[in-house]
Amino acid sequence: MKHQNEGARAHGYTPGRPPQFVMPARHDPYRADNKPQGEQVCPDCGLVNRRGRWMRAQATPQAQSLACPACRRIADKLPAGILTIEGPYAFEKREDVLATARNVAEKVESEHALERIMSIETFDGRLVISTTDVHLVQAIGRALHGAFGGSLHYGFQEGDYQLRVNWSA
Ligand SMILES: [Zn+2]
Structure with a gap:
């Protein structure tokens, strides 16, 4: 019995308290490399990018077409x-x-x-x-x-x- 409990703990299982994973200090390459000037609109999902932040919004007529990081991952199947x-x-x-x-x-x-x-x-x-x-x-x-x-x-x-x-x- 004792060994089973130790085994469970070794596997990271604590009832009611799911283990957390702390991400290394690294940024998603799909997000990091793209903060262009002006406004962009994703042609696939319609999100609008303003100052590097993608959001649900109404694009202005000046907005350029640019796929958002989520749609790029979907297109790349990555x-x-x-x-x-x-x-x-x-x-x-x-x-x-x-x-x-x-x-x-x-x-x-x-x-x-x-x-x-x-x-x-x-x-x-x-x-x-x-x-x-x-x-x-x-x-x-x-x-x-x-x-x-x-x-x-x-x-x-x-x-x-x-x-x-x-x-x-
Ligand atoms: Zn998109």
Whole structure:
């Protein structure tokens, strides 16, 4: 019994307190390199960029066309966050799990327009949710862990600026 508890702790699982992942002090390359003058409007999603900040707004007629970081990631098929969901309980509850993930994404996107789910796919019985942002993928992972228990793991790929989150239950 003692060993099982130690094992659970070693895997970072504390009931009711999902583990946090602290991002290294690095900026998303899709966001960092683009703060042009004037106003831009994304031709794909319609967000407007003013002084480097993308927001929901009415573009002025002078606005130039420029794809936003989220739509560029979607076009490049290069997610910033990848959440893998696996385990028999997660599979049994997959409808609820997906509903929870979508709720979190909806709430986050309403506040942060660049943070979106890119795709939800199934591979070998595992669900894989990819996101345009490293914070959204963490928020979904924490919400699933909080709602359904299980265990949560993080792995950050420095070079690719990509956060992989694994939740299993
Ligand atoms: Zn866009």
